Amino acid sequence: MKRNGYISWDEYFMGVALLAAKRSKDPNTQVGACIVDSNNIILSTGYNGFPYGCSDDLYPWEREGEDTKYNYVVHAELNAILNARGKNLKGARLYVDLFPCNECAKAIIQSGIAEVVYLYNKYADSEATRASARMLQSAGVKLRQFKTDTETIVLDFKANA
Ligand SMILES: O=c1ccn([C@H]2C[C@H](O)[C@@H](COP(=O)(O)O)O2)c(=O)[nH]1
Numbered sequence: 083m084k085r086n087g088y089i090s091w092d093e094y095f096m097g098v099a100l101l102a103a104k105r106s107k108d109p110n111t112q113v114g115a116c117i118v119d120s121n122n123i124i125l126s127t128g129y130n131g132f133p134y135g136c137s138d139d140l141y142p143w144e145r146e147g148e149d150t151k152y153n154y155v156v157h158a159e160l161n162a163i164l165n166a167r168g169k170n171l172k173g174a175r176l177y178v179d180l181f182p183c184n185e186c187a188k189a190i191i192q193s194g195i196a197e198v199v200y201l202y203n204k205y206a207d208s209e210a211t212r213a214s215a216r217m218l219q220s221a222g223v224k225l226r227q228f229k230t231d232t233e234t235i236v237l238d239f240k241a242n243a
Pocket residue numbers: 108110111112113129130131145151155156157158159180181182183184186
């Protein structure tokens with residue numbers, strides 16, 4: 083008999099997105115994304131970080147001031163799309179913990195992604211988020227907030243030792 087307590091596809095892919103976010107060096111908001119095809123095969127992952135060659139220790143992580151992270155950070159969703167290295171993303175689902183901004187929405191739409199599953203929308207009142215939702219809706223990209231009764235998934239490196 084199969085065991086109980088296994089995670090759903092949605093929990094699995096949002097879990098992968100959250101795990102990817104753990105790689106982010108952003109001190110304020112860590113974002114992770116996971117792109118999946120219609121057969122539930124992972125096509126790509128990404129997190130918010132500086133471009134190749136731009137050192138995490140030399141570029142600014144500040145939110146305010148003369149030079150901020152916003153000038154440099156590649157967003158998690160865009161990184162996931164770029165990390166797919168030209169794979170066909172038509173009809174794919176994108177799992178992301180933060181609701182995508184307007185720039186990511188443009189890339190999501192143009193890459194053919196059909197559905198965005200997001201965890202939270204902490205900048206719901208911002209212009210960027212409103213523009214994003216508007217574009218995604220116009221382009222027919224399905225938007226769904228992730229829901230689960232499971233609060234945590236524990237990763238135990240010694241589980242089978
Ligand atoms: O669509 C998005 C929007 C934002 N991000 C990244 C960009 C930044 O690294 C953080 C946001 O930082 P705050 O300090 O919360 O303003 O999130 C992203 O990856 N995708």
